[in-house]
Amino acid sequence: MEQRQLGRTGLRVSHLGLGTMTWSRDTDEHEAAEQLRDFVDAGGTLLDTAASYADGAAEELIGSLLGSTVSRDDVVLCTKGGVRRTDAGGVVDASRGALLTSLDASLARLRTDHVDLWLVQTPDPRTPLDETLSALRLAVTSGRARYVGLANHPGWQTARAATLLAGDVGLAAVEVEYSLLQRGVEREVLPAAAELGVGVLAWSPLGRGVLTGKYRRTIPADSRAASPHLAGFVEPYLGAGSLAVVEAVATAADGLGCAPLDVALAWLRVRTQIASAIVGARTPVQLRGSLAARDLLLPPEIVLALDEVSAPELGYPERR
Template identity: 35%
Template sequence: MAAFNESRYESMVYKRCGRWGVKLPAVSLGAWQTYGGYVDDATSKRCLFRAFDLGITHFDFANNYGEPNGNAEAVCGRIIKEMPRNELLISTKAGFLMWPGPYGEWLSRKYLLSSLDDSLRRLQLDYVDLFYAHRPDPDTPTDEVMDALDQAVRSGKALYVGLSNHDADDTRAKHAHAVAYHTARPIINQVRYHMFERQVEQGTLQACAECGMGVIAYCPLAQGLLTDKYLASQTPADSRLGRSTDICAKRLADREPIEKVRKLDALARRRGQTLAQLAIVWLLRRPEMTSVLIGASRPEQIEEDVAALTNATFAAEELAEIEAILS
């Protein structure tokens, strides 16, 4: 077991996940494109260790993260082995395409449960703390999905279950089913939410609160756009856009919001923080939010992002100015 900072729990903020007893750090760390992907294994380890030293206890995966699919779990599984398992909240997901044929995606019981077994093997874990339905499935009935998630819990392979990319109606329907049939209730919704993507404010956040669920925001920095790295006219070679040919990374190539980014950057500086920090605490202004799920290609980014929590309140005029910039 590696040695970690003994004061790691002193400065992080931990928030209860909706009505549930389990707490998440206000900043969590995910592995999507980075660990087991374009970040080398040694740097991945330094990131996870530094995150934990800073009080980040929640690490997020999915079956398909990394290059090739599954590599994020394989690489980080080896790292997590050196960390105190009971102090970690590990999540994974199934829902997007993982293997060919009719059983390799969406939310059938067959796919969800076989994918969870594969994830546990790659992560070298007996259980994950949280297992997600990664996206709603228009063809699999709610009872099949919720029974499969319940089976994951009852078999001891997951402690909690969650939903991801579910809108207000999807969230309410799955939660209501679990309540009616006394199956494992989803405790959280993992949603895309950042300054340029605010769809969840149109009902999803409210639905989660009504269902007693927490909310965790993914891509809070719009994959790096909400930092100062793309303000220069030249894309940095050591950035996600510079390194990755992934279609998601290519979304960063849209320079249309850059003028807004410049204004937000100026506002952040006036507040004495960086743009990344502003983007993080702006999400946490909403009472429904449990955590902000960042990605990071180096430990220094995690240090900067976690330090956002030291300046997390907004004057009404600042919030109005942000609205004006974003509108």
């Protein structure tokens, strides 16, 4: 599997990453172990998780597998903090104290003394960005994280964080949702990251599963859209607005003799600014489908057609 440089850092990651949002909830320990083995055997390195996934249970499961299923040195371990659990549910908290407490808890669950990449999961409007960045700086200088970054932050915050951390620990990466069904990051986040040398990780490159084509006719009973805790995650892309893109992907797949999943991942892979596309498979079979798609090259005319049908709306000030 191709290894790509993460921005201007010396860190290299596999162009497909393994997401773990369903681990310990919809994906049990045996399925997770099989996924991890298959992923590493295919040359994958980037293993992505978060303190909030399954209320920390996903990290605990990863910690139990590192060393027993694969070596800790075989993976680039990325986790995220900034969403604190309370009795009322998750609360965004990117204050210095909350972030560092979260990181220490993550390290304990992951059974390691450091993560390779640590990200702030979402913007916190109540905490000054400077304070959030001070936690990232301390995480690196204390050795608890090798590199740091942001997730799901807008372009202006990405640019400001990169500027404030320049010449110091640096902003290594921004992780954002990016697919044929969600290209909003092309307006400001991607240009900011390119200008400032920040690496980009794309989560949900299959449009939360919708680009696989599984929802074209109905909602399968064993799918995320039928799951009580994930239905709301998929629902935004099940409307009429996504239909033209999904059908275009399916048409291209039919013409190329492959699956829609192959086309969706191949479209993203030619965007060289994207260091890694993070696929979150519920089962080992689903993951193998993504791994098998890694060598497909789309003809330029198909890339252009997909670009046109999925183009995000631009207006002032991006385009006048």
